[in-house]
Amino acid sequence: MKSRRSSCSDSGSECSEPDSKSPQKFETSTRRRMAANARERKRMQGLNTAFDCLRKVVPQWGQDKKLSKYETLQMALSYIMALNRILTEAQRHSAPHRQWIDSFDCAQPDAYSCLMGYDSVPGQEYIHSSFYHLEEHQLHA
DNA sequence: TAGGCCATCTGGTCCT
């Protein structure tokens, strides 16, 4: 566990004034806050898992240091654009090999797992939705 | 020691 806010800890007890509400209401809101904190923690862990998955498929060029989240996103963007360009060029210059290119079903979101080399990973849905988002963004650009 | 990166908490907003 990393840092905690000193005054408003996991209990959430010091952030509001117990006297201003009935003890029961106070307890309810405290319990809700704790549950919300736990959900948020879990959500962020899922997000980090997705970032780890992304780091695995993005080129690092021998960098021993782990890419930051921002760097990972930048790298993913560059990587996708580069692959896209390669594919476009290949399609343009090698019509006879069209069949070979078309065989890359991995370009479909449903088949990302075969690109990534595993069948199912936690947070995969998040990655898929991100790719959908990217595609939509490109369509509207 | 400063700056970058990160985890966590929190309150607000939107959606179901």
Place this chain on the structure above:
DNA sequence: AGGACCAGATGGCCTA
């Protein structure tokens, strides 16, 4: 009402 998502604040850890 409650959950998901988001952005801001805060403090810890690490490196140059």
